[in-house]
Amino acid sequence: xxxxxxxxxxxxxxxxxxxxxxxxxxxxxxxxxxxxxxxxxxxxxxxxxxxx
Amino acid sequence: xxxxxxxxxxxxxxxxxxxxxxxxxxxxxxxxxxxxxxxxxxxxxxxxxxxxxxxxxxxxxxxxxxxxxxxxxxxxxxxxxxxxxxxxxxxxxxxxxxxxxxxxxxxxxxxxxxxxxxxxxxxxxxxxxxxxxxxxxxxxxxxxxxxxxxxxxxxxxxxxxxxxxxxxxxxxxxxxxxxxxxxxxxxxxxxxxxxxxxxxxxxxxxxxxxxxxxxxxxxxxxxxxxxxxxxxxxxxxxxxxxxxxxxxxxxxx
Numbered sequence: 483x484x485x486x487x488x489x490x491x492x493x494x495x496x497x498x499x500x501x502x503x504x505x506x507x508x509x510x511x512x513x514x515x516x517x518x519x520x521x522x523x524x525x526x527x528x529x530x531x532x533x534x
Numbered sequence: 535x536x537x538x539x540x541x542x543x544x545x546x547x548x549x550x551x552x553x554x555x556x557x558x559x560x561x562x563x564x565x566x567x568x569x570x571x572x573x574x575x576x577x578x579x580x581x582x583x584x585x586x587x588x589x590x591x592x593x594x595x596x597x598x599x600x601x602x603x604x605x606x607x608x609x610x611x612x613x614x615x616x617x618x619x620x621x622x623x624x625x626x627x628x629x630x631x632x633x634x635x636x637x638x639x640x641x642x643x644x645x646x647x648x649x650x651x652x653x654x655x656x657x658x659x660x661x662x663x664x665x666x667x668x669x670x671x672x673x674x675x676x677x678x679x680x681x682x683x684x685x686x687x688x689x690x691x692x693x694x695x696x697x698x699x700x701x702x703x704x705x706x707x708x709x710x711x712x713x714x715x716x717x718x719x720x721x722x723x724x725x726x727x728x729x730x731x732x733x734x735x736x737x738x739x740x741x742x743x744x745x746x747x748x749x750x751x752x753x754x755x756x757x758x759x760x761x762x763x764x765x766x767x768x769x770x771x772x773x774x775x776x777x778x779x780x781x782x783x784x785x786x787x
Binding site: 502509517518521532 | 647756759770774786
C-alpha cells in the first residue's frame with residue numbers, strides 16, 4: 483500500500499508526470515476513435531442510401 | 535526496380551488498389567493492436583516502475599518516456615507525409631495522397647504532445663513553462679506547418695487538387711526538420727542535448743534506455759494503427775461512388 487502511494491506520488495512530481503501521461507492518453511485515443519466513428523457513420527448513411 | 539524483389543513489388547502494386555488496401559488493412563488491424571498493447575505495457579512498466587529515479591531530476595524525468603518518442607514521431611511523420619506527398623505529386627497514386635493527408639493530424643498530435651509534455655517537464659526543472667529558444671521555437675513552427683497542411687486541404691474542395699497543394703507545402707516545410715534536429719547543437723539552448731542519438735555512446739543507463747526504446751517502438755505501431763484508421767475513412771469518403779464500395783455495402787446487408 484505504501485509502495486503504491488509512493489508510486490503515485492512520483493517523488494513530489496505527481497502533477498507534472500501524471501498530467502503529461504493523462505493528456506497523451508486522451509490525444510492518442512481521440513486520434514483512433516474519431517476516424518473510426520466517422521467511418522461507421524458514413525457506412526451507415528451509404529447503406530441507407532442504397533436501400534432507397 | 536531491379537534491386538527490389540518481385541514479391542515486394544507485387545505487394546505494393548496490390549496495396550495501391552483501394553479495395554485491396556481496404557480489405558487487407560482490416561485483417562491486419564488486430565495484429566497491430568496486440569503488438570502495440572504489449573510494447574506499451576512493457577515500456578510503461580519498465581519506465582514508470584522498474585527504472586530508478588534520475589540522480590539529478592528525481593522522478594520528473596519519467597516524462598521522457600512520452601516526450602522523446604513523441605518528438606521523434608513528430609519529425610518521422612512529417613518526413614513520411616512529405617515523401618508520400620511527393621509520390622502522389624509525381625505518380626498521382628491516390629493512396630499516397632491519402633497516406634500524406636491522413637498523417638497530418640497524427641503528426642500534429644505528436645507535436646502537440648511533445649510541446650506540452652516538454653512544458654510540463656520544463657516547469658519543475660528549468661523553472662519556466664516556455665522559452666523562445668531554438669529547439670522549442672522550431673518545434674512550434676512544425677506544429678504550424680501541420681496545421682497549415684490540414685487547413686489547406688480542407689479549404690480546397692477538389693481533393694486531388696488539394697492533395698497537390700498540400701504536397702508542395704509539406705515539401706517546402708521539410709527544411710524545418712534538420713533545423714529542429716540540430717538546433718541543440720547549432721545554438722546555445724536551454725533544451726538539453728541529445729542523450730540517445732549521440733554518436734559515441736548514449737549517456738543514459740540501460741534500465742532507462744530500454745523502456746525508452748520500447749515506447750519509441752510502441753509509438754511507431756500507434757502511428758501505423760492511427761494512420762490506417764484515418765486512411766480507411768478518407769479512402770471511403772473519396773471512393774463513395776466506386777463500384778467496390780457499393781458492392782461491399784450490398785454484401786454487408
